Amino acid sequence: MITKLELENFTVFNKxxxxxxxxxxxxxxxxxTGKTQLLKAGYALSTTNKxxxxxxxTSLTSRLLKLFMPMDDKIGKMKKYGxxxxxxxxxxxxxxxxxxxxxxNNSKNIAVQENNDYFSYESQSTYIPTKExxxxxxxxxxxxxxxxxxxxxxxxxxxxxxxxxxxxKDKLHIKSKWAMEEIEAICGGKFKFYGGGKVTFIVxxxxxSANSMAEGFRKAGMLSRLLETxxxxxxxxxxxxxxxxxxxxxxxxxxxxxxxxxxxxxNGQQIVIATHDYVFLKWFDLLKDDAKEDHIKFHILxxxxxxxxxxxxxxxxxxxxxxNAISDTFNDITKAQVRLKMGALGK
Numbered sequence: 001m002i003t004k005l006e007l008e009n010f011t012v013f014n015k016x017x018x019x020x021x022x023x024x025x026x027x028x029x030x031x032x033t034g035k036t037q038l039l040k041a042g043y044a045l046s047t048t049n050k051x052x053x054x055x056x057x058t059s060l061t062s063r064l065l066k067l068f069m070p071m072d073d074k075i076g077k078m079k080k081y082g083x084x085x086x087x088x089x090x091x092x093x094x095x096x097x098x099x100x101x102x103x104x105n106n107s108k109n110i111a112v113q114e115n116n117d118y119f120s121y122e123s124q125s126t127y128i129p130t131k132e133x134x135x136x137x138x139x140x141x142x143x144x145x146x147x148x149x150x151x152x153x154x155x156x157x158x159x160x161x162x163x164x165x166x167x168x169k170d171k172l173h174i175k176s177k178w179a180m181e182e183i184e185a186i187c188g189g190k191f192k193f194y195g196g197g198k199v200t201f202i203v204x205x206x207x208x209s210a211n212s213m214a215e216g217f218r219k220a221g222m223l224s225r226l227l228e229t230x231x232x233x234x235x236x237x238x239x240x241x242x243x244x245x246x247x248x249x250x251x252x253x254x255x256x257x258x259x260x261x262x263x264x265x266x267n268g269q270q271i272v273i274a275t276h277d278y279v280f281l282k283w284f285d286l287l288k289d290d291a292k293e294d295h296i297k298f299h300i301l302x303x304x305x306x307x308x309x310x311x312x313x314x315x316x317x318x319x320x321x322x323x324n325a326i327s328d329t330f331n332d333i334t335k336a337q338v339r340l341k342m343g344a345l346g347k
Contacts, residue, residue: 001123001270002046002239004092006100009083011037011068014309020272021297022094023265026284027274028321029301033310035274038301039127039241040067040154042272045091045099046125046238050157053119060101061109066153076105090114097121123238126161126231129154130244132218134210137162138197154243162222163195167230175234175267176227179260183224186256187213191221216249223260235268246277258283266292285318 002020007013012034027035044060044067052059061075070077079087090100090113100114129152133140137159143149144156169177184190189203191210199210199221210218226232232240246254258280265271275281288294300313300321313322 001094002042002091002272003094004090005038005042005045006088006090006092007038007041008088009080009085010041010087010089011078011080012310013037013080014083016310016312018299018312019314020270021295022270023295023297024261024284025270025272025297025299026281027272027299027301028276028281030303033301033303035301036130036243037068039243039272039274040152041089042091042239043067043125043127043154043241045089046093046121047157048119048121049124051119056115057101057109057112061103063153064110066156069150069152075103075110076107079103079105088113093121095121121238123236125238125241126158126226127154127241128158128222128226128243128245130247131155132215132222132248133159133162134191134199134218134221135215137199140197158222159197161229161231162193162199162225163197164229164231165195166193166228167233172227172230173234173267175263176232179263180224180227182256182260183220186253187217187220191218191225193225214250216253219245219247219249220253220257223257232264232269234264237269239270239272240264242271242273244275244277245273246275246280251279254280255283255287258287262287262289262294266294281318 001022004020005018007016012032018038027038029035044064050063064078065073065075068078086102086104088100088102090098092098096116097118097120098114098116099118101110102113103110133155140159141156141163144151189201192200192202192207194200201208201210201213210221213221231237245257249257254277261271261273262284284296288296295316298315298318298321301310302313303309304311315321
């Protein structure tokens with residue numbers, strides 16, 4: 001699992017060092033503070049099977065370009081605008097394996113600065129992007145490979161994982177099987193994957209197009225399938241990165257998702273989530289169980305007002321979050337509602 005990620009002069013960051021919990025990490029912050037960039041940087045460097053050991057600089061450069069899609073497809077465009085020093089990215093794993101690279105404005109490829117037994121890290125990560133993919137999965141991997149689509153590589157990667165064959169049920173983790181059953185129960189049926197991106201939804205003896213299902217259910221179906229194929233296997237696979245899992249999800253589904261993620265983390269799955277949603281965030285705070293040794297680390301990205309520099313606050317307690325845009329907005333709504341009622345009473 002990942003223990004630390006360090007970014008210097010990279011995208012929106014001047015200098016940032018984030019230390020991860022081995023269990024659940026929740027990243028919050030206003031738009032433009034770099035939540036997705038942080039997730040993608042961690043994913044890019046923690047998925048070593050996507051990088052050629054014999055030509056690491058060219059291979060990793062290509063991977064970063066496909067994930068971040070910078071202007072003109074140039075690695076130098078990912079350097080923070082106006083920064084004098086070179087851009088650097090460093091990742092460290094729990095076994096003290098680490099890797100660091102750098103690039104400048106005019107760089108054609110990244111330059112390796114540190115390679116401490118990097119390729120012996122074999123626990124491959126999974127990234128679930130904001131948008132569900134079941135609605136456009138058929139033929140997507142072929143189109144992505146052959147044409148210049150305006151999708152970053154997280155969508156290609158997730159479609160490839162979803163199209164893997166399922167693991168023998170006897171080899172699935174007990175909590176993976178439990179989560180799949182819970183998802184099937186709340187969706188009222190099961191998503192069936194035929195290969196080649198063809199996905200349907202089965203209810204009893206009836207079969208429907210996956211596109212006829214609500215987007216929140218399709219997101220649940222993605223998680224279930226990743227567990228079914230072993231792409232997510234607690235205690236075995238690498239970090240699960242999930243960008244805004246709550247998007248287009250009914251709030252009633254959020255509690256189940258949080259319960260599943262907590263159970264996976266209790267059994268060895270490291271999870272890094274970026275979220276904007278108060279309900280999703282609050283369920284983690286409410287369902288955390290110290291008796292089960294839960295550990296949730298909140299990472300808050302915010303802009304320092306005098307310098308406009310993106311900074312980080314990390315805390316183990318939701319109540320200790322100093323700059324919480326999500327909670328502040330929720331409080332503003334509550335205050336506005338009170339003022340409205342008081343105004344109505346005064347008429």
